[in-house]
Amino acid sequence: MVAGLVVLGMLMLFVFVRPQQPGSLTSADAAQAMLDFRDNMPSGSTAERIGQVTSGAAAADVLEVLGASATDAASAVSALRQTGLVDRKRMRPGTALTAYFDESAMDGETSRLIAVSIKPNAKNTLLATRQADDSFFVSVLTARLVTSHRRAAGIIETDLQTALVAGGGTPAHAASLAALFPDDTVLATGGEPGDRFDTVFEVAEDERGNFIENGDLVFAAFNGETSSGSWYRYTPVDTGRTEFFDANGVAAQPFLTRYPIGRVAINSGFGQRYHPLTGQLHLHTGIDFRAPAGTPIQVAGDGIVEFMGFSEGYGRHIRVRHKRGYETLYAHMSGFAGVALGQMAKAGDVIGYVGDSGSATGQHLHYEIRRDGRWVNPMTLELPSGRNLASDPAELAAFMKQKGEIDVLRGATEGVALATASTFLPVIQPNSP
Ligand SMILES: [Zn+2]
Structure with missing residues (x-):
């Protein structure tokens, strides 16, 4: 009877987390699925125990400490590992792990492990559930991410990287900005006090507006001793190749050719x-x-x-x-x-x-x-195209529309997360049949 209820609980759960069309399950739905999972577990005999994965204790060790048999712990962890998301090196120390046991099926010191849930990073929650054949099936619940934008702008006091990081940006943003001004050897080493910069970059947030991670630059401007200019990121519809264009829709000129003796064999x-x-x-x-x-x-x-x-x-x-x-x-x-x-x-x-x-x-x-x-590889190297979008009116109009949106973001308050765009990730990525 108890086993029957557990199996029924599992079936109910799969109704919620089996693969669906991307975007059809929100993270709120995913949270509901977790609640339903708990509701459907046989009460009275089910125990929920929480442990922590640390640098000294791997997930399997933690499961054993919580009361799982070595076989069950190894089987559940192996299934979780197959997602590529549970890896001791990449998991934050202190990551919580919740184990669910069927207490009515004690075997000496150990209880029967029926499910494990773990949140290895801010985006994903993994749920491994025991199958009829005692293997574990893993569902990956992915938070729906919203792309927001943040602006960091100001005057360099020591160097560009320090200024950008102080504004919420990253060292990678500083490197990307400097790469847009390749002739500026001073900027390449951090710029000079008094140089002005302005950047807008993407920020990923969850549905509640919690910061998840910084994304790429969509705009970068610099005004220094030796160089100045503004660059807008844009992806032409025809080529799909993302690069930076100036305010008139002209990409940087290629500074190298792949063909020093022309297009010969x-x-x-x-x-x-x-x-x-x-x-x-x-x-x-x-x-x-x-x-x-x-x-x-x-x-x-x-x-x-x-x-x-x-x-x-x-x-x-x-x-x-x-x-x-x-x-x-x-x-x-x-x-x-x-x-x-x-x-x-x-x-x-x-x-x-x-x-x-x-x-x-x-x-x-x-x-x-x-x-x-x-x-x-000279053939696959990414080089600026030198392309002028003005030769294609539709492409130029699309660029100008996007540029206008970025300029609105730049007009808003410095250093504050700004208007949102809708970029959604598929919320379910099942990894086992
Ligand atoms: Zn050769």
Whole structure:
């Protein structure tokens, strides 16, 4: 009879938490489902015990301390882990865990574990319930999040990061703002006292308006000694590629090209490759463009020639330092042209010619891009598009509408959470069949 009631309780529960259309279950519904779950548990024989997961005690240990058998504890925790949300490293110390036991089914010192609920983070509540076959089924209840906006603006007293964090922003916001002014070397190191900044960024809140986390910048302006300007984040409908545009709807100009000898055929792409000479698997650190010896190579962007010379691998090669921490390298050249070490090269200047010097199997240009000293794939690298939205009236109108909304936010009180937009996450993500 008791077992029958428990099973009935489980069935009632699944009516509430089985997968539904995203958005059809609010977190209030989820809370109701939890209440219904408790209501449907056989009273008199059900015990609810609360423990805490700490850095010294994992969830399974806590369940055992609360009275679960080692087998039940391991089984419930393993099911919870499969969500990817219960992980000792990521869980806040002190995270509460509630265990439900059927006291009528005692087995020596242990009671029968029938359910476990845990809230590993502000967004999610997990509920593991025992099935007829003694395995545990986990439902993930996700709070419905509301995207709000916050503005942080002011005058730098020490550095940009300190000022932004004081205004509720993050170090990442400071880095994103500085990246929008790549020519400003002073801003790159924090700016100067007296420089003005203005930012609007997204903030995720739950339905009660509780802060969950900071999101990305949607607006950034800077007015300093060496640079000034305003940038609005926008995602064009046609490309779906989010970037920042100025007040007229013009994106930053690309400062590097992916194609220093034009759009010629590619012999070998970036990534893991079997080396043509050694047969060994290695990281191919650039792109090999196929072209006959003597094809002129144009420098990918404005920069300083940092290296010009010969090495066994790259052969005759040039390395150029650009802004934003980027470098480009051109290898296996047959000769150099019109450049000198330490000299400025302008985008499009011919710096040399395709060849097969160094360890090359044939005539080609090996082209590398490095960002902060690390190789990146020139083909997938995110570069500003230089796009002018004015060439598409519908796109420009959509941008101007969004810009207007951001400007309204900027007109509101500094440092206060502002008007809300509706961005909802699916509320249920079941993880087991
Ligand atoms: Zn190569």
